[in-house]
Amino acid sequence: MTTTSPSAHTDTTTPPDASVLLRCHGLRCTPSRLHTLAMLSRSGLHLSSAEACAELHRLGAPFDPATVYRTLETLTAVGLTHAVHGPGPKRYGISSEPHHHTVCEQCGQVGTLASEPLREAVERIAEFTGLRPGASGSLLVYGRCARCGD
Template sequence: MTARPEPRALLRQHGLRCTPGRLHVLAVLSASERHLSTAETCAQLALTGEVVHPTTVYRALETLTAVGLTHAVHAPGAVRYGASGEPHHHTVCQRCGDVAAVASRHLTAAAGKIEALTGLRPDSSGSLLVYGRCAECSG
């Protein structure tokens, strides 16, 4: 994934106030290599020494998703959030709910073939969801 602007600049670009909760949540998601649930985001914040109430984290995630700074992936169990940036698709483990990003460039041909066969196009986010079992759950 490519480098993203600093969280404060991103919030301002999208017309949002730079509240501590939004700044911290966006920083955690931007630094994470995984998509995180609300609870996992709270846990990551706690590891950095930031104590943010779960309701504040949830509201920040909803606001950031509404303006396109983050995106939500509905997996088994909790919804998981990732920082939006380089276009990518998602794999979702049907057993543990883990979500992984796959750069769009790696699936361009597959996405084109799916559209040719079915007429189905990726949604406005450009993301395809591929469900299966991750290496840990299938082994």
């Protein structure tokens, strides 16, 4: 069963397994949870709570900022999404593949780095420093994005 957004002119249908995922994690299938999972899944981006709220509004799912924030925190608490801390607001993402993150020190933009190509580098970092990926399985790499430059 798919759930559609309040607006007939946008495509924010939730993936068929979203309700199953929510139930498997002990969560009710509320509209905000279903729409937020669908939006993050389709975008492939890491968004702040405010950015997620704006995107949901753009897609015709006008949830208030507090609801979006609580939804993101709930989804993160059960492991359906992950949070990346950096300068500025916490950003939330969803991915079925293990990955690391880049974080721009100036604007806070978060990018994704596939884990497999960096496997050897991560092993070397662990060898030299003892530092290993955290509970999320991710390392954060800080620098400046192409937009912010030097």
